[in-house]
Amino acid sequence: MKGLFEDTIAAIATAMSTGGISIIRISGPDSISIADRILVTKSGKHFVGGMASHTVHYGFVTDQDGEIIDEVLTSIFFAPKSYTGETVVEISCHGGIVVSRRILERVLTCGARLAEPGEFSKRAFLNGRIDLSQAEAVMDLITSESDAAAKASVHQLTGLLSRRIGEIREKILYETAHLEAAMDDPEHYDLTGYADAFLPLLNGLLSDIKQMMDSYSAGKLLREGISTVILGQPNTGKSSLLNLLLGQERAIVSDISGTTRDTLEETLSLGDVTLHLIDTAGLRDADDPVEQIGVKRALSAAAEAQLILYVIDSSLPLSDEDVKRISEYPNAFRVVILNKNDLQEAFVYEDAKKIFSDIPVISFSSKTGDGLLQLQELIRDSFYQGAIRDDGNLVITRARHMEALSDAYHSLELVKDAVLAGMPEDLYTVDLMNAYRSLGLIIGEEIEDDLADKIFSEFCMGK
């Protein structure tokens, strides 16, 4: 039986935030041949081609040079008895972003196309594998999304993205309104010299959008890790925290203030999230010139950081200096760590929560390890919810968003072409409105024309 779709799609079907095992799902007419190309037995033989439906096989995924990427289990489902109703191959690999991404990339280079968010479910629906009564749930999902949008600030990811997109859209709308006002009331809205004033604004919009697009293609945070700085007064236990996170003695730990004179750099993995850690010299006005250099480095590292772990010795009274210092890095995601909770606390957790209000506070002991798990979870959750971000820039993670941004960018380029070619101003609005609409699709201010697409883009990638 010929399926509805001729292309084969693939994606990581498990959520990125869970460790353990990841599943790469391939669906479509070419799933078997693609899987056969990349999977081999221990002795290097291709085996998928001859296997029956609903069977599981042990094997290895190889890269284009035949090098092994990972040891995996492969499940095979022939059409129509599969999740999507198409022939499906699922590769279960060892979790972790790097490995699962490499396998996915390999699948994509062998002829599959990256699935859009919800595309597996969309195919399942269109192939009659899930019925529309399940759309009830989706309907609620969409409604709750719109409520969330109304309270955008609650959800930082939605909030930030909406705000950025909203700002750009507002500028586009303002210019469009001006152009249209000039069309209807040329007496009061004059366009003389407008093109010259408009061009820099247009360039600004293009670069704003470009920046967001770059964050997607670079996948900077995923690749390089979150730049993390541990700050705090001398001898509050910063190096101990670093060692605890690393699980080994790396920094010199002593009770003598100023022991850590230089910045130490380490990379560590918290499940899928990579932290690029910079331990820093204690923050104090040191007389020792060597130590001064360390302090300077610490401060400049902190200014660039995406995550700041600010360590406070809770056995000593809270200093104004700490409060002030933390407030100096509003762009980073900050966590206050009340270290030494194994000692007599000079102030309690609840007081600290009040003082630091919107900054998360964790009661901690680098000696007993109390609070470590909580800290790790906080960092991971914040990353996946987008609260930790790259220099205050958004990271675009969804293909749908990327596509819309790229459409908007293209439209604004066309506006720029029109300006440079000396086209009549009223023609600008065609592409300005296209850009406006594309951006609106990201934040749900425009209605998507295809119902099924709309429903299933609300699903998570690969679900």
Added chain:
Amino acid sequence: MDDKKYFDVADIDVAVVGAGHAGCEAALACARLGLETVIFTVSVDSIALMPCNPNIGGSSKGHLVRELDALGGEMGKNIDKTFIQSKMLGTSKGPAVHSLRAQADKREYSSAMRKVLESQEHLTIKQAEVCSLLWEDVNNDTCVNSDTVSRKIVTGVVTGTGATYHAKAVVLCTGVYLNARCLTGESITYTGPNGLMAATHLSDSLREMGIELRRFKTGTPARMDGKSIDFSKMVEQPGDERIVPFSFSTDPDSIQKEQVSCWLTYTNEETHQVIRENIHRSPIYAGIIEGVGPRYCPSIEDKVVKFPDRERHQVFLEPEGLYTDEMYVDGMSSSLPEEVQLRMYRTVPGLEHCRIVRNAYAIEYDCISARQLYPSLEFKAVKGLFAGGQFNGSSGYEEAAAQGFVAGVNAAMEILGKDPLILTRDESYIGVLIDDLVTKDNKEPYRMMTSRAEYRLLLRQDNADLRLRKYGYRIGLVSREILDATEEMDRQIHEEMDRLRSISLGANAKVQDLLEQLGTTSLKTAATLADLLCRPELHYDDLAVFDPDRPTLSNRVKEQVEIEIKYEGYIARQKKQVEQFRKMENRKIPADLDFDEVPSLRIEARSKLKEYHPISIGQASRISGVTPADVSVLLIYLERRS
């Protein structure tokens, strides 16, 4: 009322109430479709009266007139017969913004239209005030939505003298006459425009039927005695050298004639001072006027208040006709007291010694929110009752005529058992006009504007016949012959575009030389004639030197070819936008859909949807208070239902 007063006059098909620009188009459309039609007016002398500006067309309004003409309306033909100056506006801008405007001889315009009405078969003109409508309740079991009042059916009209006309349909085109009052400062008269009799009874009858009325206001400037104006202090505004007709049926050569001029002058600080000092005496600012006025056709008082930093505003002196010296003072409508008006006008250069023939005044009147209408302009609650023109909350002659036409046509379509004429936003300004009126919550008289048409690059005044002749033919107001000619023109346009795309020029010395002579840059590689036409500085006729074997084509075909090629990319992208739009428009919402049954709708959205009962998802998405998320919910619900 005493039953004995009533007497039956006739059984007719359609009664049109009002003989302004809307009423004339409605009545002509019905009569031309063979329906027995009576048009009622409070004064036969005020048929197609232009009580305000002495011109037809202008930015975006010119588009309406051309569209109306393409569909088989009369306004374009009538202004072609009676104009005294013509000008294509916006020619320095893109083709979407070009708009035709003609100064009319007001008396000629009115009497020419009257002649058309008088000579129209099946059409009777009757001078009488329609005071009430006749209707019956109908048990409509298809009506599920509990919020919809049970539907009525209109059966006729009764005049002030008790004459009863039984009719299958009634078209209300009452303009600004319902309970009208005119205000000049503190002085109020209970009349329609120009001192004509107001219609004071019909409002009550409409309310009785459950129709909600509202109050709008508009205004007009003073008319000056031309002999008292010093035109030497003004800038002459002549007409175009080559006159373009409004109607696609008018031969351009037949209307080239001597034209009269308009004159441009400006207000100044002194003018604004007089206004500011007396603003409290303006009925609007004094709170005497309760009606809401048009933001986009503001009085001079409004302009001074709205643009406090402006040192001056444009004022155009426009002749009211060849029969009179009266000049219309465009840009200075006002409702200030006469004494203030005189001082105000006399501050304007050229008007220092002006004598006012007719005072400026504001007029307030009953009208409806057109949300009570379907896009066919039929009342949702009253079968057979249609409405068009200023009564629907619009402003302007052209807006009125366009709606009157659609209302009349649809009254006829209903009687004839045919599909209604519903034009959409992507194919006409008329579609935009009516969709905005019936969908949006218009808080002031609605004026057509270029910016309201999202797809204006496709809805140009130059291609209205190519867009709409087919509908005119479908409803029966355009002949097969005319449609064939339009289709033939369309074919020629595409053939010529293909031809220009297929002829390639090499970058040789001869070509480069000719390009230099045409003042454009030389070729780097070979290019087609179409490529060259994309250059802003080159026009179709310029390319003749490269194209000795070109076919002989009409000016209209050449114009279309040039526009379609020059703006090809933009047109293609706008067409894509239209595709998106159509997908939404084509998702119809069943008339019997009960919005209470749709789960997950927000309360505000639910109540708005129940109130408007949109016909499509597209229309639903344009209702204020209905968010994209609500529309998605609705989409999913409809999908499930089917």
